[in-house]
Amino acid sequence: MVLCLFVIGFSLGLMxxxxxxxxxxxxxxxxxxxxxxxxxxxxxxxxxLGIAFANLVFIxxxxxxxxxxxxxxxxPANIKLQLITAGFDIAFFCSFIIAIIILILALFARQxxxxxxxxxxxxxxxxxxx
Numbered sequence: 001m002v003l004c005l006f007v008i009g010f011s012l013g014l015m016x017x018x019x020x021x022x023x024x025x026x027x028x029x030x031x032x033x034x035x036x037x038x039x040x041x042x043x044x045x046x047x048x049l050g051i052a053f054a055n056l057v058f059i060x061x062x063x064x065x066x067x068x069x070x071x072x073x074x075x076p077a078n079i080k081l082q083l084i085t086a087g088f089d090i091a092f093f094c095s096f097i098i099a100i101i102i103l104i105l106a107l108f109a110r111q112x113x114x115x116x117x118x119x120x121x122x123x124x125x126x127x128x129x130x
Contacts, residue, residue, distance in 0.1 A: 026112045061090035
C-alpha cells in the first residue's frame with residue numbers, strides 16, 4: 001500500500017508540473033494571472049469531487065456486497081475487515097480505471113505555444129536579427 005501511494009504521489013507531481021507548463025505556455029502573457037488561478041481551481045475542484053466519488057463508490061460497493069452475501073446473517077466481528085477492504089478495493093479499482101482514461105486522453109493532447117513564448121521572436125523584434 002505504501003508503494004502504491006508513493007507511485008501515485010510521484011506520478012501526480014510529474015503530471016501536474018508538465019500540465020501546468022503546457023497550460024501556461026498556451027496563453028498570452030497578459031492572461032497568465034487569470035489562467036494561473038483557473039489552473040489552481042481545476043486542480044482542487046476534482047480533488048473535492050474525487051473524494052466524494054470515491055466515498056460514493058465505497059458505500060455502494062459495501063451495500064452491494066452485503067446484499068449479495070447475506071452479511072446480516074454472519075457475526076459482524078467476522079466480516080468487518082473483509083467488507084471494508086472489499087469496498088476499498090472496488091473504490092480504488094474505479095479510480096484506477098478513471099486514471100487510465102485520463103492518461104489516454106493526455107497522450108492525445110497537443111501542446112500549443114502562444115506566439116509570445118516562441119523562441120527567436122523576441123530577438124528578432126528587439127535586435128532586428130533573425
